Amino acid sequence: MRALIVEDDMASRIILAKILSEQFECDSAENGLQGVEMFKNALQDQEPYDLIFMDIMMPVMDGQSALQAIRELEDKNKVPIGKEVKAVMTTALSDTKNVTEAFFSGQADAYISKPVSREKILNALKEVRLVE
Template sequence: MKSLVVDDELVSRSKLKKIMESFGPCDAVEDGDQAVLTVIKALNLGEPYDVILMDLMMPVMDGHEALKRIRAIEQERRVEPGKEARVIVVSSLEDQKNVCQAFFKGLASVYVTKPVNRESVHTALRSLNLE
């Protein structure tokens, strides 16, 4: 399973990357703009991400906007329905507005609140049938 971690906090990004590397190759970037560019590069190489762990609150481009753009790119590239990257939103935000926005506007698959640990990531992956 190829994954991408997107988080502006170095400690969180490093922790998530280490967890995800136990499942396969994992890249990590620090903002939504870098995430979009990294997803485009992976698609160009024919090596799309299976799962993206996305923080919501980041500088440059937040997770909501990045996810919206990634979904638009997948549509432009005619990624087969069901073959899109699964997205696990990882955020300290628990309010209903952000949860709803992540799912319904961004097409996120799972929402996990920080702080995350190995078990919460495994639970999210199992819910997506990716573990």
């Protein structure tokens, strides 16, 4: 399975990659725009990602906008219902407005607060049904 980590903080990218690489082939992007491009290329190469861990607050393009763009790419490319990428949003914010927006506007599948930890990551993977 393939995972895309979209995170502007290098330390968070490293932690996520270390934990996720136990079960996923991982790629990473430093901002939402780069993440959308990588997602688009993976779809075109017919090697779509199964999972995205994406920070909500990033420079260039925030996680909300990036996830919206990714969901639009899935629609445009006629990704079957149920085969969409599982999106886990991460944030240092305890701001319910951003979390609510991530779920409803961006169609996120799960959410974790920073700092990320093995336990939080594994719980999110269980929540999106990618591990038991």
